[in-house]
Amino acid sequence: MTTLPPPTPRRLGLVIDLDTCVGCQGCVTNCKEWNTGGHMGPLTDLDPYGPKVDGVWFNRVHSFEINPGAEGDPETARTVHFPRSCLHCAQPDCVTVCPTGASYKRAEDGIVLIDQERCIGCKLCSWACPYGAREYDPDAGTMKKCTLCVDRIYNETLPEAERQPACVLTCPSRARHFGDLGDPDSAVSRLVAERGGQALLAELGYGPVNVYLPPRRKGPPPDGPRELTPAGPADDPLAWLDRPVPR
Amino acid sequence: MHPAFSVIFFTTASGAGYGLLALMGLLGAAQALPADRWLGLLGLGLALGLIGGGLMSSSAHLGRPERARFAFSQWRSSWLSREAVAAVATFVPAGLFALGWVGLGRTDGAMAAFGVLSAAGAGLTVAATAMIYASLKPIPHWHNVFTLPGYLLFGLMTGALWLSALAHPFNAAGWAVRLLPVVLVAAAWGLKAACWRHLDSRPERLTANRALGLPEGRVRVIDWPHSQANYVLKEMGYQVARQHARTLRLATHALAFALPLALSLLVLAGAAGGGAALLAALAGTLGMGLERWLFFAEARHAATLYYGAERV
Incomplete structure (x- = not known):
């Protein structure tokens, strides 16, 4: 059913x-690792060793610079x-445009999934997603997307601490947090309130559930710029060794 | 957006087919066209052929065409599903109308009712096609007030051009058949010009800052997540050079609108005949193909904001 369930608690x-x-x-690597054998797998690779490497990924990491160059503000x-x-939106147009009922939003937890047995590969859902979250698998002829590791988070054969999405578990800088954003007292909701979390392209009205925490302002160094001082005492008999080394 | 040949061919051909079907249905029912069997065979054959060919072409781009029957199920939420249902449903009155016209040589009575129903079905199908595009919020080029009237008017316009071209050899090109192309081409031209003016000057845009959740600062891409084009870029990252688009817009003005309008005026004034009407239909259809190519190629998707577009 591609009509949406009532707002999920x-x-x-x-x-x-x-x-x-x-x-x-x-996170990209562990996502691929888990999900290629998971609920919506395989995450097909096309021409993996050739010149036109391509394939299905649920998670992509882009890199940007903010205020770069000479005119940039050094504080920002x-x-x-x-x-x-996938942001598992509250109002996902990718679901409502689906003509077959393959795309659906789960009433119990809001996760957006695709029934691989029903998808006809018309690709309209990928056009309806402003975030480019859905990727077509030309080998299977169907659309694929992030499952929020639905096969991990409820998986009772895994130790409880591991019942989290693969991307969250693997993040070495703890930049990814998983939880219930419908509960205002959950750890993730508190984090969003504390850090001024941002909904992406909120003006489109998709109500994205995933939230991004913007970078903290750096501010100037607390006690001003510091002079560099030589590493050893000035009368060090080996100080001449330091001189040719550029700082 | 990637201008896929199958979808351009489908929307152009089925638009002309439904336009022709609607006009033959209405003019036939109003007895403004003679119930000539050969005119019926040629006209309705062309209309249903364009529609059928277009529908086949559109199913060719499916990943799993053998499951296409599922696409009729979600008409409650999906314009694509509504289009599929309306397209198939329209074949019922259109088939009966064609049977009456070609088989019995009649377009009155019950046959007139089938003609009106065919026109209504054609209108609903083209409207559903238009709403597939008009309802996509991530693509501001399509999510505006011009898309729905555009599809309806362009379909009627090409249909009217073909009707005039087909009616001439049967001496069936009365004043209505000759006036319709003039009115519809002029209206379509005005709409397309207004649409392009709107697209070139719209102030509100989706920005990279909003897409990244970064309230402040100028954003510049330093690295993509992948070294080769991926699905998102191939499908939604298509970009046509500004100069190239300008040339193609000029060609569209000339082929789709200026030439058919001039030829149709000559035909209406009686200064030219069937040859000019046929040329107008060919130019108009080719011009509509260009218009549809630009409709896709000029459309920018919000996902390109993650790949270096500053605004869409």
């Missing part, structure tokens, strides 16, 4: 911290790594 999703993401692509100039995946 549980809204499972991710909170992604753009301040701490280092762009290591670890920085690099931002931006992980992009």
Whole structure:
């Protein structure tokens, strides 16, 4: 059914911290690793060793610079790594445009999924997603997307601490957080309130559940710029060794 | 957006087919066209052929065409599903209308009712096609007030051009058949010109800052997540050079509108005949193909904001 369920009380999703993401692509790799054998797998690779490498990924990390160049403000100039995946929107047009009923939003937790046995590969849902989150698998002839690791988060054969999306578990800088954004007291909701979390392209009205935490302002160094001082005492008999080394 | 040949061919051909079907249905029912069997065979054959060919072409771009029957199920929410239902449903009155005209040589009585129903079905199908595009919020080039009247008017326009071209050899080109192309081409030209003016000057845009959730600062891409084009870029990252688009817009003005309008005026004034009407139909259809190519190629998708577009 591609008509949407009533607003879901549980809204499972991710909170992604753009301040701490280092762009290591670890989440991308572990996502592919888990999901190629998961609910919506395989995540087909096309021409993996040839010149036109292509394939299905649920998670992509872009890199941007903010206020770069000479005119940039040194307090805000920085690099931002931006992980992009399905936001499991409250009003997902990708679901309502689906002509077959393959795309659906789960009433119990808001996760958006695609029934691989019903998808006809018309690709209209990927046009309806402003975030570019859905990727077509030409080998299967069907559309694929992030499942929020629905096969991990409820998986009772896994230790409880591991019942989280693969991307969250693997993030070495703890930039990814998983939880219920429908519960105002959950850890993720508190994080969003504390850090001024941003809904992407909110003006389109999709009500994205995933939230991005903008980078913190750097501000000037607390005690002004510091002079460099030689590493050893000035009368060090080996000080001449330091001189040719450029600082 | 990637201008896929199958979808351009489908929307152009089925638009002309439904336009022709609607006009033959209405003019036939009003007895403004002679119930000549050969005119019926040629006209309705062309209309249903264009529609059928277009529908086949559109199913060719499906990943799993063998499951196409599922596409009739979600008419409650999906314009694509509504289009599929309306397209198939329209074949019922259109088939009966064609049977009456070609088989019995009649377009009155019950046959007139089938003609009106065919026109209504054609209108609903083309409207559903238009709404597929008009309802896509991530593509501001399509999500505006011009898309729905555009599809309806362009379909009627090409249909009227073909009707005039087909009616001439049967001495069936009365004043209505000769006036319709003039009115519809002029109206379509005005709409397309207004649409392009709107697209070139619209102030509100989706920006990269809003797409990234970064309230402040100028954003520049330094690295893509992949070294080769992926699905999102191939499908939604298509970009036509500004100069190239300008040339094609000029060609569309000339082929789709100026030439058919001039020829149709000559035909209406009685200064030219069937040859000019046929040339107008060919030019108009080719011009509509160009218009549809630009409709896709000029459309920018919000997902390109993640790949270097500053606004769409």
